[in-house]
Amino acid sequence: MPExxxxxxARKLVLGSQRLPPVKSTASATDATLQAIEHLGYIQxxxxxVVQRAHHHTLWSRNPGYQLDHLDxxxxxxxxxxxxxxxxxxxxxRDYRYTLPRKNAIASGKQKHWYEPNKxxxxxxxxxIAAEGPLMAKDFEHKGKKTSDWxxxxxxxxxECLFMQGELMIPCRRSFHKVYDFTExxxxxxxxxxEPSQEEYARFLIRRYLEANGLGLANEMNxxxxxxxxxxxSTLQDMLLNKEVITVDVEGVSYFTLAESLALISKPxxxxxxxxxSPFDNLLIQxxxxxxxxxxxxxxxxxxxxxxRQYGYFSLPILWxxxxxxxxxxxxxxxxxxxxxxxxxxxxSLENLDDxxxxxxxxxxxxxxxxxxxxLKVHRIxxxxxxxxxxxx
Numbered sequence: 487m488p489e490x491x492x493x494x495x496a497r498k499l500v501l502g503s504q505r506l507p508p509v510k511s512t513a514s515a516t517d518a519t520l521q522a523i524e525h526l527g528y529i530q531x532x533x534x535x536v537v538q539r540a541h542h543h544t545l546w547s548r549n550p551g552y553q554l555d556h557l558d559x560x561x562x563x564x565x566x567x568x569x570x571x572x573x574x575x576x577x578x579x580r581d582y583r584y585t586l587p588r589k590n591a592i593a594s595g596k597q598k599h600w601y602e603p604n605k606x607x608x609x610x611x612x613x614x615i616a617a618e619g620p621l622m623a624k625d626f627e628h629k630g631k632k633t634s635d636w637x638x639x640x641x642x643x644x645x646e647c648l649f650m651q652g653e654l655m656i657p658c659r660r661s662f663h664k665v666y667d668f669t670e671x672x673x674x675x676x677x678x679x680x681e682p683s684q685e686e687y688a689r690f691l692i693r694r695y696l697e698a699n700g701l702g703l704a705n706e707m708n709x710x711x712x713x714x715x716x717x718x719x720s721t722l723q724d725m726l727l728n729k730e731v732i733t734v735d736v737e738g739v740s741y742f743t744l745a746e747s748l749a750l751i752s753k754p755x756x757x758x759x760x761x762x763x764s765p766f767d768n769l770l771i772q773x774x775x776x777x778x779x780x781x782x783x784x785x786x787x788x789x790x791x792x793x794x795r796q797y798g799y800f801s802l803p804i805l806w807x808x809x810x811x812x813x814x815x816x817x818x819x820x821x822x823x824x825x826x827x828x829x830x831x832x833x834x835s836l837e838n839l840d841d842x843x844x845x846x847x848x849x850x851x852x853x854x855x856x857x858x859x860x861x862l863k864v865h866r867i868x869x870x871x872x873x874x875x876x877x878x879x
Contacts, residue, residue: 490735495751496701496779497808499743502750503700504769506805507759508548515551520565522548524578527694528571530766533662534788536800536817537825537857541576543764546856561658564674568656568664572710572771582673584690586681588712589652597712599650601643611644612653620657620667688714688721692731693744698768700750701734701741702775709772739778760845761805762814762853770803781835782810798829806845811836818857825850825859827877830867843876850877 491499501507505525511518522545523529532540538554546552557576560566566576569585577585591597615621626641645666648654655672656664673679682690691714695707704722708714722742725731733740734748763770765786776782784803787795798815805811815828836842854862864874 489732491748491751493737493779494808496734496736496741498751498753498755499700499747500769500779501700501755501805501808502753503696503698503747505548506761506763506769507756508550511549515549515553516556516559518549519545519552519556520560520578523560523566523576524580526698526768527581528575528577529768530571530771531568531574531576532766534800537802538818540764540766543856544767547761547763547767550852558658561656564672567672570650579674579677581690581694583678583680583682584687586652586679587684587687589650590681591713593651593653599647601647603647604640604644607640607644608647611641611648615654615666615668620665620671622660622663622665624663684717685721688717689725689730691718692722692725692742696731696742696744696747700747701736701743703739703741706772706775736779755808757807758841758845759806760842760849762849763803763805765800765802767803769805776810780810782833784810784813797831801829801831804846806842809835811842812846818859820858822861823859824861824863825854825857827862827864828866830864830877832867832869832872834869839872839876847877847879851879 505522511521513521526548529541529544534540537543538546541557542552542554545556557566561568561576565579567579567582569575569577570588571577588597592599611626614626618625623642623645626645645654645664649656649664649666652669654666655669657667657672658665691711692707695702699706704719705715707722708718722731726733726742729745731742732745734743735741765784770776770784773784776784782803787797787801788799792799797813800817801813801815803810803813810833812830812832814830817826817828818824819826832839850862854860862877862879864877867874867876
């Protein structure tokens with residue numbers, strides 16, 4: 487029978503593994519950012535910018551000394567690179583070889599790319615990068631009458647096909663636009679470029695997931711990773727037999743974990759520290775998991791028609807005292823240097839508001855600095871008649 491742990495212990499295990507609240511680091515601020523990426527395994531990239539973009543926000547939540555130029559620095563230093571996890575992401579360069587199963591599957595046609603390869607355009611893209619060096623999609627725009635070959639859209643598709651199958655990588659971005667270059671010019675010497683065996687790949691996915699998330703189910707470990715479900719399930723059974731993983735029971739659900747991770751349960755939670763999280767934070771990205779472990783029913787509503795939104799366009803989950811206790815729809819007006827809280831929605835389970843609001847005020851001050859805002863405007867707090875003065879500094 488698996489060892490049983492309580493829901494509170496399960497949440498402590500998850501949060502300790504996610505390094506939330508952030509753990510103190512003696513490393514430089516940039517190295518602390520690299521440590522966070524290497525520990526979490528990926529940082530999802532997103533373009534929504536009503537507040538600082540998700541990749542910056544997630545790292546700021548783990549590293550109080552985070553600066554927006556850290557990612558550019560780490561990419562330039564070839565310590566981090568862009569590719570696909572469950573979505574577009576920054577990945578540790580040390581894990582480069584574990585992107586090869588997907589790349590080679592796409593290159594061989596075993597796995598479909600979302601763009602149909604245009605062989606003529608792909609050749610043109612290769613030839614131009616070989617002749618001119620790294621290029622962006624807009625460098626392929628035709629200045630005269632657009633044609634099917636030189637219009638920007640086909641070139642962008644060709645670049646993305648070559649990127650996803652591993653021929654091209656992104657050595658940098660310019661004004662958030664991708665720059666593409668040949669992989670051999672981007673991967674540094676000394677990085678293992680051998681494709682892992684299926685067993686190596688599955689063990690990597692399992693260990694990486696459990697190290698970053700504390701505990702998990704098989705279907706959480708293969709989340710949006712095509713053609714990995716059976717492999718992960720069978721490898722988990724082998725690892726269980728070899729005692730590389732163990733199982734723990736949480737209210738009748740059997741989760742996999744690493745034996746060494748259970749020590750995190752005995753570490754105290756920070757009772758006063760509050761974290762304003764990105765909707766794309768690694769902790770939150772699997773919504774069913776958050777419902778099961780934290781009782782937090784969350785949906786990002788930027789993709790929901792406005793009349794149907796319950797909480798707002800881009801509500802940010804709030805973690806406090808080991809629980810997800812609220813969500814806060816925010817918008818940074820950068821011209822006016824004002825952070826607008828359109829709607830702060832408190833969970834029904836949230837108690838002790840006299841402690842919660844001072845904790846939120848403290849993190850809001852840092853969040854405002856992070857978003858280059860000097861003013862705060864609160865529009866709505868709910869449910870009930872909670873005074874907006876609760877959040878005035």
